[in-house]
Amino acid sequence: MDSLLFIDDDVEILEFNRRYFESHGFEVCCAENASAALKFLNEKTFDCIILDIDLPDIDGFSVCRQICQEFETPVIFLSGLTQDEIRIRSFLEGGVDYLGKPYQIRELELRIKARIHRPTLARKETLKFGQLKIDLNAREVFCAGHQLDFTPLQFDILIFLARHPGQVFSYEQIYDGVWNEPIMGSRHNLQVQIALVRQKLGAVCGNMNYIKTVSRKGYRFLENPEEAEEK
Numbered sequence: 001m002d003s004l005l006f007i008d009d010d011v012e013i014l015e016f017n018r019r020y021f022e023s024h025g026f027e028v029c030c031a032e033n034a035s036a037a038l039k040f041l042n043e044k045t046f047d048c049i050i051l052d053i054d055l056p057d058i059d060g061f062s063v064c065r066q067i068c069q070e071f072e073t074p075v076i077f078l079s080g081l082t083q084d085e086i087r088i089r090s091f092l093e094g095g096v097d098y099l100g101k102p103y104q105i106r107e108l109e110l111r112i113k114a115r116i117h118r119p120t121l122a123r124k125e126t127l128k129f130g131q132l133k134i135d136l137n138a139r140e141v142f143c144a145g146h147q148l149d150f151t152p153l154q155f156d157i158l159i160f161l162a163r164h165p166g167q168v169f170s171y172e173q174i175y176d177g178v179w180n181e182p183i184m185g186s187r188h189n190l191q192v193q194i195a196l197v198r199q200k201l202g203a204v205c206g207n208m209n210y211i212k213t214v215s216r217k218g219y220r221f222l223e224n225p226e227e228a229e230e231k
Contacts, residue, residue, distance in 0.1 A: 003027040018030055074096045075096060096115050097189070127159070131145075143208075164221065168219070
């Protein structure tokens with residue numbers, strides 16, 4: 001049975017989520033503040049954590065950082081704070097997904113299942129593109145001898161594109177391929193994540209623009225960015 005930890009100071013939301021997810025076969029724990037949540041985490045292992053940002057004792061970003069330092073549990077932010085800078089920071093702090101309030105409970109369920117049941121790789125595989133090396137088993141990325149730091153979600157986006165160099169993918173295709181579910185209005189979250197992946201690649205790989213925007217169509221991964229630029 002998959003276990004979930006909901007962290008939110010809104011008691012009604014906690015109870016609503018508890019009833020729904022318990023009726024759908026999950027084990028659910030609820031915490032009204034960060035202190036209670038950290039106590040749960042020291043006592044039990046969870047498959048996914050659903051975290052609000054505006055908590056009464058410690059803000060959700062600080063909680064997420066602490067969770068990511070000590071545990072490998074995926075963190076999904078569920079918050080009424082929907083400004084672009086808040087969404088971006090939620091991913092920078094280690095969150096794997098973000099859903100704004102008000103929300104559809106079915107969409108939250110799909111997002112949770114997608115993060116818990118990420119498919120595993122059956123065989124050893126490494127992708128190489130010039131100085132860029134992607135180790136799919138170790139989930140590590142190196143460029144020019146330097147290791148890049150990607151969140152699990154950013155790594156999934158990178159390997160999805162890198163597995164199909166030269167092919168153009170729409171937002172919907174990328175979202176469906178990474179989350180294994182329809183996009184359901186969350187294009188902005190995907191745009192933020194792709195921008196962060198490109199930013200991190202650019203910071204280490206110099207002028208190697210491996211992910212190219214194709215106007216009005218989506219994105220494609222370039223096997224050799226230098227040759228593409230010359231053309």
